[in-house]
Amino acid sequence: MSDRVLRRIAIPESRAEFEKAQRGERFSTTILDPGAEVQEWPPYVNVESLRARGAIETPEGQEPAEAPSLPDMSDRVRELIDEHELDPWAITPTGARGDILVRDVEAHLEALEAAGEGDDFDDEDFDDDLDIDEEVDD
Amino acid sequence: MPYYQNDDIFILVGGFNLIGDGDRIDALQMPDATAEVEDTTGLGTQVPIHKATGHKAYEDITFDGWLDDSSDSINTQLEAGLSTASRIFMAGDAGKAAGDPFHGGTIKDFQYKRIARPKLLQRAGGALRVTGPVHQGVLLKALGAVTADGDTQSASEDLGATAVTITSSSVANPSVITTASPHGLETGDDVLIAGHTGSTPDINGEHEVTVLTPTTFSIATNVTVGGTGGTMRRIRTPNGAWIYSEISALTLGGYDDVEVEHWDSDDDAIWVSMGSKQYTTAPDADRQSVAGDVERYTAVSWTFNGAGSGPSATIIAGVARNPAS
Numbered sequence: 442m443s444d445r446v447l448r449r450i451a452i453p454e455s456r457a458e459f460e461k462a463q464r465g466e467r468f469s470t471t472i473l474d475p476g477a478e479v480q481e482w483p484p485y486v487n488v489e490s491l492r493a494r495g496a497i498e499t500p501e502g503q504e505p506a507e508a509p510s511l512p513d514m515s516d517r518v519r520e521l522i523d524e525h526e527l528d529p530w531a532i533t534p535t536g537a538r539g540d541i542l543v544r545d546v547e548a549h550l551e552a553l554e555a556a557g558e559g560d561d562f563d564d565e566d567f568d569d570d571l572d573i574d575e576e577v578d579d
Numbered sequence: 580m581p582y583y584q585n586d587d588i589f590i591l592v593g594g595f596n597l598i599g600d601g602d603r604i605d606a607l608q609m610p611d612a613t614a615e616v617e618d619t620t621g622l623g624t625q626v627p628i629h630k631a632t633g634h635k636a637y638e639d640i641t642f643d644g645w646l647d648d649s650s651d652s653i654n655t656q657l658e659a660g661l662s663t664a665s666r667i668f669m670a671g672d673a674g675k676a677a678g679d680p681f682h683g684g685t686i687k688d689f690q691y692k693r694i695a696r697p698k699l700l701q702r703a704g705g706a707l708r709v710t711g712p713v714h715q716g717v718l719l720k721a722l723g724a725v726t727a728d729g730d731t732q733s734a735s736e737d738l739g740a741t742a743v744t745i746t747s748s749s750v751a752n753p754s755v756i757t758t759a760s761p762h763g764l765e766t767g768d769d770v771l772i773a774g775h776t777g778s779t780p781d782i783n784g785e786h787e788v789t790v791l792t793p794t795t796f797s798i799a800t801n802v803t804v805g806g807t808g809g810t811m812r813r814i815r816t817p818n819g820a821w822i823y824s825e826i827s828a829l830t831l832g833g834y835d836d837v838e839v840e841h842w843d844s845d846d847d848a849i850w851v852s853m854g855s856k857q858y859t860t861a862p863d864a865d866r867q868s869v870a871g872d873v874e875r876y877t878a879v880s881w882t883f884n885g886a887g888s889g890p891s892a893t894i895i896a897g898v899a900r901n902p903a904s
């Protein structure tokens with residue numbers, strides 16, 4: 442399984458660098474030159490977007506490289522992400538199974554607010570009866 | 580017609596920085612000056628540019644005024660042979676920082692006449708004939724020297740920086756979206772709608788638009804219950820772009836070249852190259868046509884390829900998205 446790079450791509454070196462990019466901070470990138478073969482993409486890369494933009498292709502007869510899937514999350518977490526127009530890939534999951542928890546969204550929003558970005562929010566955005574320390578399954 | 584202070588004006592032709600002596604320039608009249616502006620200080624140049632509208636061909640850039648004859652001045656550079664070939668220009672009258680607008684195109688048939696020479700200041704007039712279309716874009720990097728590899732990806736240009744408030748979505752197929760202020764869209768653009776409430780189905784998300792009026796557009800969604808509120812941002816344009824760069828000075832210090840590369844991104848983190856130019860001499864300039872979608876964020880990088888020490892390059896770069904044809 443692999444994808445071939447058709448146009449030069451600059452990708453944050455790590456999730457930490459990706460999060461810096463999301464906060465508008467300086468970040469380090471890895472450059473993929475045309476012709477490079479990618480076996481597995483980092484989870485924060487939107488592979489379908491790169492494919493749609495003609496930046497990568499799957500060589501004939503091969504399967505696409507492993508595409509990352511979003512971490513699990515509850516409906517409430519999904520609602521909050523939609524409500525605040527967040528990028529779920531930018532949220533660091535802390536759930537026991539790698540899930541994104543409500544508190545992860547809250548921490549991400551606080552980080553954005555501290556960086557002067559994102560919506561203003563307050564605790565009323567979160568359900569009073571929801572224990573944000575508990576992992577919530579769908 | 581407004582007038583502009585010298586800090587807001589720039590013109591580069593083939594890498595020549597024609598207004599290098601900013602303190603000698605008083606004003607620039609754009610886009611459709613009908614009369615030249617006479618300087619009153621005796622130390623300035625007036626540079627009216629005619630019909631610099633849209634992507635249509637427009638007339639000459641003309642100038643008339645007092646020009647400094649010192650090194651790196653307009654007088655010296657224009658005498659250096661700008662009339663010999665078509666040259667790429669970048670010009671602006673509303674600032675010269677990253678994020679400010681610029682006009683780009685091709686100039687040839689330079690005409691220049693020295694009228695008087697009182698010591699260092701030259702009284703002169705002339706015209707730069709613009710050929711072909713003029714593109715309107717945004718500066719990604721202001722003219723300035725760089726001495727190491729770098730980029731503007733963490734300070735990118737955001738097409739969707741300004742959110743436009745949505746008034747309503749209509750019960751229709753396609754649904755008509757009304758905005759509280761002019762949306763600035765063109766048919767074929769992609770927008771991101773967020774925070775819109777009450778509609779069935781939920782129309783929050785990405786949509787391609789068909790523009791109806793300056794404050795209405797339609798999306799290909801069958802809305803059965805209309806909604807209100809929320810915002811829309813322009814996140815993608817479909818008709819390609821022109822990428823521009825100019826280099827007015829270059830010291831390679833042993834490096835092979837300096838590569839200026841334009842990038843676009845849909846998330847401000849993962850970047851795809853739009854094209855690049857490797858400069859080995861200065862002054863020089865380049866522009867390239869880019870086809871297809873251009874994403875929300877654009878940026879430029881510069882890389883000294885090879886090995887060496889003490890390099891320096893004075894560069895400016897911008898991108899002009901093509902409008903709907």
